[in-house]
Every structure is written in C-alpha cells, then in structure tokens.
Amino acid sequence: MFKRLLIILLLLCSPISALAGADNKTQLTPKEGAHQFPFFDYLTPVWSYNGQVPGPTLRARAGTTLVVDVNNQLKEATSVHWHGLRIDNAMDGVPGVTQEPIKPGERFTYRLRLEEAGTFWYHPHLNAGEQLERGLKGVLIVEEQEKLPFSQDVVWLLDDWRLRKDGTIYPYFNTRHDLMHDGRWGNAITINGKVKPTLTVTPGERIRLRIINGANARIFAGSLAGLPMQVIAVDGRPVSTFFPFDHFILSPGNRVDLDITIPDDAGGRIFQFEDRFTRRPHVLGKIKVRDEKPHKTPQFAPPKAKGFIPAEIFEELPVTKTWDLNAVRGGRFGIGWAMNRRLWPTADKADFKLGKPVKIRFINSSSRLHPMHIHGAFFRVLEVNGQPDVELFTRDTVLVGPRESIVIGLIPEHEGIWVAHCHIQSHADAGMMTSIKVDKK
Ligand code: C2O
Numbered sequence: 001m002f003k004r005l006l007i008i009l010l011l012l013c014s015p016i017s018a019l020a021g022a023d024n025k026t027q028l029t030p031k032e033g034a035h036q037f038p039f040f041d042y043l044t045p046v047w048s049y050n051g052q053v054p055g056p057t058l059r060a061r062a063g064t065t066l067v068v069d070v071n072n073q074l075k076e077a078t079s080v081h082w083h084g085l086r087i088d089n090a091m092d093g094v095p096g097v098t099q100e101p102i103k104p105g106e107r108f109t110y111r112l113r114l115e116e117a118g119t120f121w122y123h124p125h126l127n128a129g130e131q132l133e134r135g136l137k138g139v140l141i142v143e144e145q146e147k148l149p150f151s152q153d154v155v156w157l158l159d160d161w162r163l164r165k166d167g168t169i170y171p172y173f174n175t176r177h178d179l180m181h182d183g184r185w186g187n188a189i190t191i192n193g194k195v196k197p198t199l200t201v202t203p204g205e206r207i208r209l210r211i212i213n214g215a216n217a218r219i220f221a222g223s224l225a226g227l228p229m230q231v232i233a234v235d236g237r238p239v240s241t242f243f244p245f246d247h248f249i250l251s252p253g254n255r256v257d258l259d260i261t262i263p264d265d266a267g268g269r270i271f272q273f274e275d276r277f278t279r280r281p282h283v284l285g286k287i288k289v290r291d292e293k294p295h296k297t298p299q300f301a302p303p304k305a306k307g308f309i310p311a312e313i314f315e316e317l318p319v320t321k322t323w324d325l326n327a328v329r330g331g332r333f334g335i336g337w338a339m340n341r342r343l344w345p346t347a348d349k350a351d352f353k354l355g356k357p358v359k360i361r362f363i364n365s366s367s368r369l370h371p372m373h374i375h376g377a378f379f380r381v382l383e384v385n386g387q388p389d390v391e392l393f394t395r396d397t398v399l400v401g402p403r404e405s406i407v408i409g410l411i412p413e414h415e416g417i418w419v420a421h422c423h424i425q426s427h428a429d430a431g432m433m434t435s436i437k438v439d440k441k
C-alpha cells in the first residue's frame with residue numbers, strides 16, 4: 001500500500017521518473033550557444049543541443065528503451081526526429097503529423113524502443129532549413145546486444161555551414177538561390193564540428209567508422225584511398241554483402257559504417273579523407289597512424305543483413321505509387337518543390353497496408369538533386385532509369401539525380417503516418433514532402 005502511494009507520489013512529482021521500466025534516460029535541451037570555428041577569433045552564435053555543436057552522441061543498446069526529455073529553450077518551436085529509427089509513430093517527431101510542435105519553454109518526452117542496432121541521427125523537423133543549419137543535429141548509436149570487438153568505434157558527423165566573414169551564420173534561409181539550386185551549400189565543412197580533424201590510430205587496429213551526412217544540402221562522395229576497408233552497413237542496417245566504399249554517394253540523411261583495418265606497416269603514415277562529389281576533390285579529414293608496433297588485429301565477422309527483403313518479391317508487382325519530382329510556382333516562397341505537382345501539406349499522399357509489399361517510383365523531372373527519404377521504413381533500390389539495378393543493401397534515403405527515375409521496393413512494417421520528403425532542407429521547406437499512411441489489413 002505504502003509502496004503504491006510512493007509510486008503515485010513519484011508519478012505526480014516528476015514527469016521523468018514516471019517512465020518506469022525505462023532502461024536509459026537522457027536530456028536534450030535545444031538552446032542558443034556558441035561555437036569556435038578556426039577561421040575566426042571569435043565565437044559563432046549557433047543553436048545547439050545542450051550547448052554543444054553537434055549535439056551529444058547518444059548511445060544505447062538494442063532491445064532497450066531510450067527516454068529523451070526535450071526541454072525547448074529556443075525562442076521558437078521545435079521537435080526532434082530520430083532519422084532512420086523505426087519506432088512508435090507517436091515518437092517520430094513530425095509536428096502536424098505525429099505531435100504538436102514543442103513551443104519555447106515546453107517539454108516533450110520521447111520514448112524510443114530501440115529494436116535494431118545501427119547508426120542513426122536526430123534533428124528538428126520544424127523550420128528545418130534554419131534549425132539544422134544553425135547547428136541542431138546529433139548522432140544516435142544503437143549498439144549491438146553483443147558489442148563487436150572493434151579497436152575503436154568512431155563517429156564522423158559531416159556538416160556544411162555558410163558563414164559570413166564576421167563569423168556569423170549567413171542568416172537568410174530558403175533564399176531564391178537555394179530554392180532554384182540544390183539547397184544551401186556552405187563554405188565551411190566540418191566533421192563533428194571541427195574543420196579537417198585528425199583521427200589517430202595504431203597499426204593493426206580495426207576501426208568502425210560511422211559516417212553520417214548531416215548537412216542541409218551538400219552531397220559527399222567520400223574516399224579514404226590506401227586503407228583496406230569495407231562498407232558493412234548503410235543507413236543503419238547491415239548490408240547483405242560487404243563492398244568497397246569508394247564513390248559511395250552520401251546524400252543528406254545517409255550513413256555508412258566502415259570496417260577499416262589499419263595495415264601493420266602503416267606506422268607514421270597519414271591517410272586523407274576526401275570528398276570527390278564536386279569537380280575538385282577536397283580533404284575533409286585525416287587518419288594518422290602512430291609510429292608504433294602493430295596491435296594484434298581483432299578477428300571477427302561483422303553481422304550481415306538479417307530479414308533482408310528479397311528482390312524477387314517485387315518482380316511481378318506493378319508500381320504502387322509514382323511521385324514526380326519537380327518545381328512549381330507558388331507556395332510559401334514563390335518557388336515550390338512538388339511531388340506530383342502538389343506541395344506539403346496539401347500533398348498527394350499514399351495509403352499502404354501493413355505487411356504488403358509496395359513499389360514506389362520517383363521520377364525526377366527537374367535538373368536538381370533530390371535525396372528522397374522515407375520515415376519509419378527501409379527500402380531497396382530495384383531499378384534506375386528503367387534498368388534493373390538491385391542494391392545489396394537497404395536504405396532510408398536515396399538520391400534521385402537530375403532527370404533520373406528510381407524504383408524502390410518496401411514492405412511497410414509499422415503502422416502510422418510516416419512522411420516522405422526530399423532531405424535537401426530548402427526543398428522540403430518549399431513543399432517537397434508527402435506522407436504515407438500504413439494501416440492494418
Ligand atoms: Cu532526417 Cu524527415 O528526416
């Protein structure tokens with residue numbers, strides 16, 4: 001009896017401790033902050049989670065529940081979306097769809113039941129073009145139930161900023177220029193908030209390098225020439241066959257996990273992490289090998305995809321839904337980015353049935369880039385420009401290039417309303433978003 005009273009009391013007093021059975025609790029406070037870039041003698045005003053840019057890397061184990069109490073100390077409303085996580089729809093963080101915006105001074109508690117291990121990230125889903133650009137983003141790692149014996153588990157969150165000479169963030173968002181092009185590309189690229197950082201390793205070490213593209217719009221094609229490595233996961237999920245990393249396109253939203261072995265004889269060497277997406281390759285960071293005796297390389301096989309969607313399921317299936325991607329006149333900014341000529345929120349939406357395979361075709365009728373992302377699902381690329389082109393992995397974001405057409409297959413596994421949008425934030429803000437309703441039978 002007394003115990004019950006105590007519990008009731010606790011429930012009344014503290015909204016956090018009310019969440020009994022939670023395995024893990026943490027706090028995220030979106031608020032203003034300052035960040036040191038190496039180009040300036042002064043600090044750059046940013047918007048941050050917990051005062052840091054990027055926000056803290058959250059780590060929790062698969063099979064547990066992560067409870068995140070968000071306390072909005074910004075001057076505007078926000079939300080937190082857990083990119084790539086397949087969770088309860090009410091926790092997906094999309095204002096107007098799955099929750100109310102978190103107003104200034106208000107709190108919202110996210111309860112994330114973490115089912116699958118992998119590399120995920122979090123960011124606002126409101127006024128995202130501005131909020132992400134000002135620094136609101138962070139990484140969420142869901143660890144395997146049995147930790148893989150890598151020598152180091154490293155996170156590289158790529159970001160891209162447009163800074164002014166006075167050290168401030170260029171304060172105009174969704175400009176006509178950004179809207180007419182591929183969104184807001186910056187003039188400063190960072191990894192974990194730092195410009196050209198160096199990762200130090202020892203010969204013989206085996207490194208898990210998790211690379212996340214958290215930029216508003218910039219696309220990367222990373223390369224780490226000279227190092228033996230394989231891609232073991234894409235968009236948070238293990239791949240079915242390991243493959244080389246070179247030329248892998250990382251659109252905003254995409255992640256890769258690399259399994260890198262530092263050669264025994266690499267002591268003293270420096271390897272460059274380069275971006276080759278743009279005409280001129282540029283260095284983003286470095287891996288520096290200590291001039292030391294080699295460590296013994298851990299021997300183990302990383303997990304391969306389980307429950308992988310076989311491509312054959314989709315062979316006979318007609319396309320369930322086609323979305324044509326193009327610009328239209330109108331919308332909030334005068335230039336709209338549309339799916340089937342309609343702008344969010346009056347979008348051309350889709351209805352799918354739980355467990356029933358569907359095929360989606362994205363046709364890019366424009367000459368711009370559209371990395372299309374679907375919430376609460378992963379999918380397989382089946383066709384590119386009418387030709388079979390089946391990928392050996394699943395994703396949650398795929399780049400649809402200029403005039404390109406891509407067919408993907410997916411099996412809806414989670415009920416709810418899940419948005420699908422371009423991950424170039426200016427395009428999404430200008431209407432390039434829709435939703436998919438998944439329900440039973
Ligand atoms: Cu990172 Cu709606 O997405």
Ligand code: CU
Nearest residue numbers: 369370422427
């Ligand atoms: Cu786009």
